[in-house]
Amino acid sequence: MLKDSTMWYASWFDTPYYHILYKDRNHTEASDFMDNLTTYLSLEQGEKILDLACGKGRHSIYLNTLGYDVTGVDLSKNSIEYASQFENETLKFRVHDMCRPYSEKFSAVFNLFTSFGYFDQEEDNLSTIKAIKADLNQRGFGVIDFMNVDYVIDHLVPEENKEVNGILFKIKRYVQDGYIFKEIRFRDKDEDFFYTERVKAITLRDFQNYFDKADVDLLDIFGDYQLQKFNSKTSNRLILIFR
Incomplete structure (x- = not known):
């Protein structure tokens, strides 16, 4: 989304x-x-x-x-x-x-x-x-x-699935253009969602x-x-x- x-x-x-x-x-x-x-x-x-x-x-x-x-x-x-x-x-x-x-x-x-x-x-x-x-x-x-x-970049987990409250969150992490990204995909109530977190690698x-x-x-x-x-x-x- x-x-x-x-x-x-x-x-x-x-x-x-x-x-x-x-x-x-x-x-x-x-x-x-x-x-x-x-x-x-x-x-x-x-x-x-x-x-x-x-x-x-x-x-x-x-x-x-x-x-x-x-x-x-x-x-x-x-x-x-x-x-x-x-x-x-x-x-x-x-x-x-x-x-x-x-x-x-x-x-x-x-x-x-x-x-x-x-x-x-x-x-x-x-x-x-x-x-x-x-x-x-x-x-x-x-x-x-x-x-x-x-430390975070050295220990970055590229992909992970996490189930919380019956919702399966599919998480992808990567580094690009000086930022650390986390893409979050999940489905709830017959609707697909997609959010991106982005934090500057300061x-x-x-x-x-x-x-x-x-x-x-x-x-x-x-x-x-x-x-x-x-x-x-x-x-x-x-x-x-x-x-």
Whole structure:
């Protein structure tokens, strides 16, 4: 149904099938990462955190249980509508384009679980870095949790079938023109569907170039959710701490 859309992420992320396919994501791992990250950053209860590209809000909700004042934002109206049921005085969700600064200042801005590099325009990646910097208060930290491109390409599974909720998803992965593609085909209710995910293969050097252009200081680099040292060949994540 959808191929090479100029905003594929807006369409695919808004479908129920996206959430069906990825419903088994590890919530314990996500919670442990938030524990490790907030401890490392020495964030105190009551401080404000912006969860940038929050999806249905799993990280935002957990961060709020730790005592933080959390705002979750995402381009997907359906995801924000779902997440909004969990709102309280210190947890809110809003539709927002992460290329643009938000209207408040935060002690931390988190961009988690490879929620970067989707844009068609290269300048939007730099604009997002600049927006994160603009959203930080004087002592604030930016965090981008991205895939380690070298590791992902070395361990790429070209084809895979995955059945979830009675739906057989046929997945194909490949690298082309500086992007990592995932083609997703499936049939449901007598209708065939086809979506394409595309993420720019951004390396540590690429991020460093963005940071230089945005006048951002890179403070630390980690390679997994336990915040172990980054290794370009063996780390599965690229976690960047900056301000």
